[in-house]
């Protein structure tokens with residue numbers, strides 16, 4: 472599908488969709504809790520459907536009602552059909568450790584693109600545990616040992632993906648005599664770990680963690696069923712907060728100002744760029760104004776790279792974004808793809824392994840290759856409102872986390888034509 476973007480966006484009001492990361496966390500916690508849990512305002516997208524599907528295949532009952540899902544969990548057992556994580560790395564990295572704690576073999580599959588993303592740190596942990604696993608292309612077989620491990624202390628790096636640690640934290644309560652997790656390099660994306668700890672606590676799981684989030688102790692314990700409301704997604708909201716800053720006044724509702732979500736950092740970036748931001752009780756209003764260049768480290772809000780790079784492309788000066796190397800390990804090599812597409816728009820850009828230097832100015836219309844990456848498509852749709860004459864290819868990739876994006880883009884006054 473192609474999205475053709477015309478110049479200008481008059482602005483409007485957009486309700487932030489529910490958080491993808493919290494929806495997947497709540498689904499896993501509810502599936503591990505024996506009894507009935509209720510998840511209100513779940514995100515329905517390809518990633519969350521993948522999580523719901525694999526958990527259903529393991530025995531979770533999910534009843535879909537208007538506005539909430541009722542989850543009957545607690546009795547997970549591997550079947551013999553493939554557990555397909557699709558493109559969702561969070562689903563894969565949370566599912567694999569849980570399957571390692573079940574009795575019997577789980578056969579996991581995932582989209583070819585996901586096979587290009589790191590999994591070895593988790594496989595190394597399974598080897599430490601004495602849990603046999605076998606990864607071939609986009610298939611992962613795990614012979615679960617029912618929580619009986621060779622060791623109750625495991626180590627792994629913290630600077631490749633926080634999802635490995637989150638996945639181990641979800642599985643840890645199932646381990647006989649509990650599990651200790653020690654990071655051999657400092658954790659990055661720490662806010663995502665805070666999201667995991669917060670979700671676990673809500674479902675009755677206590678975790679002892681040190682201040683640096685480099686050591687975790689989890690006793691063997693049972694998840695407790697509960698009700699859980701999903702807050703608005705700051706990553707998805709970032710595109711419309713940015714649109715307000717560069718095109719037309721946008722009001723975004725449904726965001727939690729005190730959220731643990733990493734991408735709340737977009738407010739910090741907008742503020743430092745002199746954007747006109749007004750935070751009200753249940754609304755954030757951003758109005759167009761000349762933007763200042765930005766020097767920022769994004770290693771703790773890695774999904775913001777496309778959004779912030781596109782804002783920097785219209786700032787009055789040269790911006791520098793560092794701490795971005797992990798963005799090369801996402802649905803695309805986002806550093807390279809952002810650089811390639813900004814160059815196509817005539818934006819001056821220097822790409823280095825862990826830094827993008829962006830000369831702000833006046834981007835021109837171009838053909839933007841999303842490389843199938845939802846965050847590339849959404850960020851460049853925002854930028855394209857300043858110049859128009861832009862076609863984004865593979866525009867349906869937004870379905871991974873934001874199926875309603877193009878409708879909301881129009882709601883924010885954006886002018887887009889979708890075609891095959």
Ligand SMILES: O=C(O)C1=C[C@@H](OP(=O)(O)O)[C@@H](O)[C@H](O)C1
Nearest residue numbers: 492561632633634660663773774
């Ligand atoms: O735990 C999560 O829900 C996520 C963690 C982040 O990954 P990393 O920790 O690998 O950076 C982020 O990129 C991803 O979109 C969602």
Ligand SMILES: C=C(OP(=O)(O)O)C(=O)O
Nearest residue numbers: 558559560561774801802
């Ligand atoms: C990288 C992302 O998700 P995941 O790692 O779960 O595939 C994302 O949503 O940008």
